[in-house]
Amino acid sequence: GAVVSQHPSWVICKSGTSVKIECRSLDFQATTMFWYRQFPKQSLMLMATSNEGSKATYEQGVEKDKFLINHASLTLSTLTVTSAHPEDSSFYICSAPGASGIENIQYFGAGTRLSVL
């Protein structure tokens, strides 16, 4: 199946700094990617839809100035957590649909664990 690579897998940063997470589709192109966050013992929560060449679409309650999304190419989307604080510590996961059309299987990255000190 299609492969989605996410980097880094784990990052620790100081409060107030910004962290960038990359999501790449390795063997297919993705005009759309999705970003999720997951707190311990909870389900995945959709944060935003990343659209190649245009602005991301954020879910209700997600601060777009806090979580900057850039989808500059057909294989790369980035999520930047700006001015990170301890409450931003979470597991961030991206996904990309393997094909267009109504039957689109999502392929997920391995996730990035962010710890803000």
Added chain:
Amino acid sequence: DAKTTQPPSMDCAEGRAANLPCNHSTISGNEYVYWYRQIHSQGPQYIIHGLKNNETNEMASLIITEDRKSSTLILPHATLRDTAVYYCIAQGTTGKLIFGQGTTLQVKP
């Protein structure tokens, strides 16, 4: 996208079939039923999907009731590596996956 309901947890003996139910009584005609699983601290993994007919692949079988209001994921011979959280999702045309709480399947030796 339609809401789905799953039992929070299930146990299964290793080597036996694991049958995971999902209720999606408000599913609309163009929504597919997808199953994903998440092994601890990893990204979710696609398992199988279907619209009306039963489906089978190398990982599992999906049984969808005739009225499409519920479905069952079957892992025919569960192994310890199948221990995971299983998510049943009714997905429409937006492509967005809205995850519920899923079923934590514990496969026991």
